[in-house]
Amino acid sequence: MGCWKNTKSNTWTFPTLILCLYGFFYMMKPSEPFLTPYLTGPDKNLTIDEVTNQVFPVWTYSYLALLVPVFLITDYLRYKPILLLQGISFIVTWLLLLFAHGLVAMQLVEFFYGMVTATEVAYYAYIYSVVSADHYQRVTSYCRSITLVAATLAAVLGQLLVSLADVSYFHLNAITLASVSLAFVCSFLLPMPQKSMFFHRKGVSETLPQPDKAGAGLSSNTSSSCQQDKDCAPADTGPTPAQQAQQPEPQHHVLRVLVQLGKDLKDCYSSRKLLYWSLWWALATAGFNQVVNYIQVLWDFRAPSHSSAVYNGAVEAVATFLSSVTSFTVAYVKMNWDLFGELALGIFSTMDAVSLFLMHFTTNIWLCYASYLIFKASYMLLITIATFQIAVNLSMERYALMFGLNNFTALVIQTILTVVAVDSKGLGLDIVTQFLIYGSYFSVIAGIFLIRSICMLVSRKCNRKTVRFWKEPQNLNEHKSKEQTATGCETRL
Template identity: 80%
Template structure:
């Protein structure tokens, strides 16, 4: 019997099932769509200004402060302990939401929620340390799909309980606490990985391409190509690995050698102009997207106060999630020369995001606000899928994870600057409506950058083609 259990734990099925269960219960948070009505309602009795300018900014600050150290600790500790930390953070977050009161207590809620958000990297990285590369694509689809399903189920369930069963926001938060507690329990049943991507590598063969884009990655006989666009660039898997370098160094220099290798990898990746521009859009747009997501409920509550109007936040979030997944899936069937037209697409859809945000600012109609948010999220999900594919297609799994983390870190820095200047009471402390005017201008600025860049790309390509034709005619 023990041998049978060991065989099950060593197979890819067991850890995949457990990590998917963990992901489902972690993402199944029906109260999240109704956080602002809960905080400004009779349960917590906070004002919109306190929620907007004093409480919500703490999430951005704590997420930024914790992201880099958590990223390193996650890999060094081999993921599972960080999944425990994520579960504890979620439990503390919702325990405080249920039983604590006051601005300071809710700021602590945002701090622990920032910690839980920072530890999400462990969920997506864990599975690659316990299954073989042959199963990467399948388990990636399972892990990502289950969280999408859970978020949709949570939004629909929350809306149905509020609208049809008249369940209070307090009890919605109690349901969420039970769900994240189950996720915490699931994390204890995961097998402990013996390797990780950077600190505990076992390099026996070339690293496979980025796992969630394996179906579209370009892989040569020697493994995936590097970050550089030119054929003479250094291979992503050529040269000493962090593990190999560490073996030749003193044990106390192990962490330093890995950090040096990571910095070299980042420098090589960003020396590619193509990856640099896609990463620039990723960081700029993700900062704006996260900012909108963090404050959209406040805008809805401002347009249609929850104490006197029906609240449909859950239904809108469910539809937005579905539209986002549909547009993301559509990218897989699009036949586009992304090298030529990618920046034009980024510019056009970023302009549509700007238009959606301007609509939310200029209208007083809550349904128009809902429609603007649906369009905004669908456009962003479409573009982030394209950007992810373009960055992942020529990278090893380690370098993709590294660029993903660094791009998100830069996005958080930009978001923090936006929060300090626009939102925080120590900065401008703008009202919620004016904030969305600023966000609309921000996305218009992003659209302008990439529309101008696309015109330059088209002109340069046309000149090169004309020069090639002229040269062939001369010969």
């Protein structure tokens, strides 16, 4: 009876449905592709330089400051409170966008949006705490797919409302506020997880799994097994006094978990293969986030929104669709990624660099749009490959750690780019020159991985020749030895 209750309480369909609804509504933001025209238009009346050099950098700084503490607190509080915090941050962000005015108010908008992006980790981590490992792949696919669909629909809806219905940017933001408010309501319906990946694992004394025990680590989180009495206990049964006495004090437990996380990170990055994939992840993600953050500014510079038709929503919709297609095709590409993976990173990073240089040099807005489509599709293809290559070698706990640290490293690099090239306290470069910097940045990334991949292929070919060289003389000596033996036999006869 206890087993039946435990299995019923851990059903995956209801939390997955609610989480998909949450993801759909929080990604349904038709105003997002038109943020720069809204800020520089009559509603907020900011200059393009203020938006570029003083408003947008605040998002990067707040995201960096909040990411690490939020990552740890998310696991400690078991995800749902952080999803509620994200919903509140969404609502505050769009209330300020709608009704606040002035430079400082828009900087505050970027701070709260930094809170939104920092708490996004709770969305993808939550589901792993309420479903068994058998459903991880399916649930992850559902959650990621629904967010891509919502982003595409939002961009299309925004473009149609602007182009055909002549809806103002203010009303687009009002629609977005309604959507994120619905997401906040959905977050209340999510059940509270009873465990998490690190601080509230099922067994307090168990340590994080080693890479060669990934399956065991995942299965330890599954409560459907009824082979042990403790797994079949009813959900409302608490620990006995003897078990409570054996449990470590909270502060000691937290310290032990942090020490274990540090050891696991060291083990993860001791793998040369994972290290180089993570290096590309951090470098390319930093550049990608920087480009996406400022691409609307470049579009507004090439075709000012006050005097030209704006197609930002349509471009973002096509870019999202192409990204989903390229990511989907990875599942059907058969390749020796250990041998040719870094060559692919170098080639497609070169495509990213060329598209960014084209954005810098062209004055045609349509070429600028096309270059962005190529850039985003190439990055999404590569990040899917990198995610697969890292995840396939790690348990879920270690993947979450590596994902978090890779993104934190990317954010640090992005902050450096922002401080040096964008911020008015740094060089404060104009938007066109910034894209020259970003193109050069991706050229360096492409050069690193092209050189390394060529060296790997040449070294592998040389090793094959060396092995063949040493095998042939050995075979020749064996043949001569047999001939000498045969001659000796004939002489004795």
